[in-house]
Amino acid sequence: MLKQKNKSQHLATISLAVMAIGFLITMPIRDSLWGIILQGGFEAGLVGGLADWFAVTALFRHPLGIPIPHTALLPKNRKRIIAGIISMLENDWLTKESIRKKIDTLNFSEKLFSIIDKEIHSKAIQKNFINLIQHLIHTIDTKKIAPVIEKELKSQLYKLDTKNYLPLIIDQVMERKYDEKTLDIILKEVYEWAEKDSTKYKLGGLAVDAVENIKADGFMQFALKSFSNLVNEEKLGNIIQSLILKGVDSFRDPYNPNRKTLMIHIHNKLESVKNDEKVYEELNHLKTQLIGKWEPQEQIISLLNNLKQKAHDFVEEANFFNHYILPIIIDGLENLKATPEKVNSLETWIKQQITSFVDKNHTKIGKLVEENLERLDDKTLITMVETNVGKDLQWIRVNGAVCGFLIGLVLVGIKALL
Structure with a gap:
């Protein structure tokens, strides 16, 4: 030039x-x-x-x-010339009305779909998309999210009604025979405790003390005295130990009537618990206390940090974009294109945003020209x-x-x- x-x-x-x-x-x-x-x-x-x-x-x-x-x-006449140029741009060449008319003649959604269809498979878009996801994952502040999750978690736990869950638990206990298994464990512990020599002597000593401390008159006093002279701690301990062991064995036998009677009683008690309001009140009180004292924030932060790292590593996998993100985008675009109402709505929204931007920034065209000329x-x-x-x-x-x-x-x- x-x-x-x-x-x-x-x-x-x-x-x-x-x-x-x-x-x-x-x-x-x-x-x-x-x-x-x-x-x-x-x-x-x-x-x-x-x-x-x-x-x-x-x-x-x-x-x-x-x-x-x-x-x-x-x-x-520099200032007057610049003012004339700005006035010509704003009022003659680039008026709001002329820009709006030009906007109305353009099909932005069609051009947008065309660009996406063309560029979505490019390596640059895939790389930038993955970098964006990783950046968003990295910016997540787990320390700020943890209290929110803790509050929501506790809120949901407070809302849990024990009446909806205790009957289910009791049914599962009886269906899986946890009550019988619990009884067998208790009987086993009692049997192991009762067969010890230390238990025998301890029971015998308690029995002797009980006999000696019984207050009676006349013949009954004479009979108790005679009985205490005939037996000692070892003999009484053997007798009581033998009785306990035989009783435990009888309850451990699945065909023993006493065991069946006890199990029926236990089942009846469990069924009655389902309708016991005091039990529900106590459970709700216990639930409230446990939730109130529970402080899971550190565990939540640790869990979120592990999830962040796993998500970051998962996004880095070679086929992540093609296997997960790309199908979602393509399906979403196809569904959008197949729905004229949505396309028209999108087109209208885009034009409204551009028109609004032009209306708000139209005066900046002249200011931009003025600033550049004044430099x-x-x-x-x-x-x-x-x-x-x-x-x-x-x-x-x-x-x-x-x-x-x-x-x-x-x-x-x-x-x-x-």
Whole structure:
């Protein structure tokens, strides 16, 4: 652009020089008819070229540096010119109405679908999508989320009604025969405790003390005295131990009537618990106390951190995007395209957002142009204008010289004829 400007400027200077040289050359032959005509043409061309040079130069600077009035028009009227450009942009070329009409003619959803269909399979999109997911995973603050999860978890636990779960637990206990298994465990522990020698002597000592501490009169006192003289701790311990062991064995036998009777009693008690409001009140009270004292925040943070790491590693897998994300996006787009109502709704929403953005920022177009122009000093601004329109301006000078020459020939010719 600068080369074209210099070329046209040189051409304008050359045309002016030609007119001046022609005028000087024709001076010796001005006594002849053709000399008069040619000199008049060159004279008019020189005057026209100089006049146009003055006019073009006066647009940008003072001709020959002389501060002639009404010259250097661009620097003097800079603010008015900028204001005119801004007004022209905002009120004539880029009005809100013209932008809205242009927006209405465009099909944004179709272009959006086309771009997605074209770019969704590219490696760059996949890489950026994975990086975005990993970034979102990394930005999750587990310490801030943990209290929220703890609160919600406790809230849900408080809402649990024991009446909905205790009957189920009791049914499972009887169905899986946990009551019998529990009884067998208790009987086994009792049997192991009762067969110990230390237990035998301890029971015998307790029995002797009990007999000696019985208060009776007359014959009963004599009988108890005689009995205590016949037995000792070991004998009484053997008797009691034997009774306990035999009793335990009988209850451990699945076919023993006593065991069956006990199990029926246990089952009846368990069934009655289902309708015992006091049991439910106690369980609810216990539940409230346990939940209130429970502090799972550290465990939740640890769990969330483990899930974050696993999610991060899972996203890094080579086929994660193609196997999980891409099918979801494609299916979602196909379903959206197949529903005209949704497409129209999307199109309307996009246009509303763009129109709203234009309405809010329309004045910034002029401000942006003004800011960019204000950054330029007069010299730079003049250089830009001359670079872009200087070619046409220099041709004005050329045309002025040529037209002046031709008009001069005609006028002098007419004058000579007359």
